[in-house]
Amino acid sequence: MAYGKKVLDHYENPRNVGVLDKDAVNVGTGMVGAPACGDVMRLQIQVNDDGVIEEAKFKTYGCGSAIASSSLLTEWVKGKTLDEASQIKNTEIVDELELPPVKIHCSVLAEDAIKAAITDLKNKAS
């Protein structure tokens, strides 16, 4: 199965790879997936005082499409408020990366990851 151009681009030049301080109050961490399923995503977001995501980092164990989905998501969420970020749908990722049907689960995982990161951040605030 050949990969699409956009998947290859993100895979070869992944954006925003890295780690943020998971204990910081303005950092939310979402880790989703399982090694047994062949993919694990860790997505972290850092918000400023206005509640806008100013930094996003990821690390992903998984196939090229999983890596590309998380890389793309970190690009998209930067500059967004938490509400805006939580509205990103996996189908938007599918469309942007032109993922084939067998890879749709990768985009679902990415959507789960950002939601988990936001939940983590909100739990810290409360």
Next chain:
Amino acid sequence: MITPTYMDYSSTTPVDPRVAKKMAKYLTMEGDFGNAASRSHYYGWQAEKAVDEARSQVADLVGADPREIVWTSGATESNNLAIKGIANFYHKRGKHIITLKTEHKAVLDTCRQLEREGFEVTYLDPMANGLLDIQEFKSTIREDTILASFMHVNNEIGVIQDLKTIGEICRENKVFFHVDAAQSVGKIEIDLASLPVDLMSFSAHKIYGPKGMGALYVSRKPRVRLEAQMHGGGHERGMRSGTLATHQIVGMGEAFAIAKAEMKEESERTLRLRQRLYDGFSDMEEVVVNGDLDQRISGNLNISFNYVEGESLMMAISGVAVSSGSACTSASLEPSYVLRALGLSDELAHSSIRFSVGRYTTEKDVDDAITLVREKVEKLRELSPLWDMYKDGIDLNSVQWAAH
């Protein structure tokens, strides 16, 4: 476009140019294009002569009588004919069959079909090194066991089963013994004159012959009978009807003859290459060879780079054509059933790559592959949250994963 280096010889091999050259002589008007079943004229006789010669070449490589060789379309058909053929012919004697969970799908799915037809099949777990547990096999044999089917060499992990010991147990218990030898023939010695094997499947394309061509060895002493699965003109002593594909048959014969002449030297060479490849990875952290390293075919290295997912590694090393036990492309997300049957964790199974070297692999190919793989594994581990956790000393089994 620069084509990738081929390191997937267990999947298929290119046709040896010597084989292709010979095959071309059996196609056109100028060549021997006749039907081997045409007994009445020159063209038929020429084709028959070529088929007979090829039959002897195949028989010679494995220590069989040419009359024990039945042409088929490949190892899948051979496996089907052997297993269904025995089951259908001897079902009154019993309806129990024993096989291994790590067999090729051509064996497993054939057994599944027989289960639907009222047969009972025991699928044994291999030991952690991929080999059959002989004692467990012995204790599984019942009064109504008619057939045991075990592959000689496993296609994914390359481990070699002990046919002599297994075969002797089968003989003692009057159980027919079928062996899928698609991955072993022409690579390690097989002597059917001394091995207690009743049926053996062969493929041409795994040893530099054409695809779409195979054979089944059917023992004459002791005599083994089969119910045909393909009916028609009664070719191949009634066991497999259909006009013989002379050019394919000649190709298989030539490939087997070359293997006989060059097998010893070639397996020493591929073993050196395999060792070189393994040495290139052996000092890396968290690298595991899957399957027994000693009881293994020379050209195969199945290795897991822990915390790196196999499909993404294959994508990263696109300059080298290999295969992976990961199954991210399949809807099930289930990794290789062979590696799972060895008791490997899912993540190790997902992290596996099968390298298989062969006739046209060079030392440079191996060295380039080592450099590329090392670089990409490092890159992907930098990307891997699991690698981070491993480095932080977190036991991944202690983590509550959200399975999806």
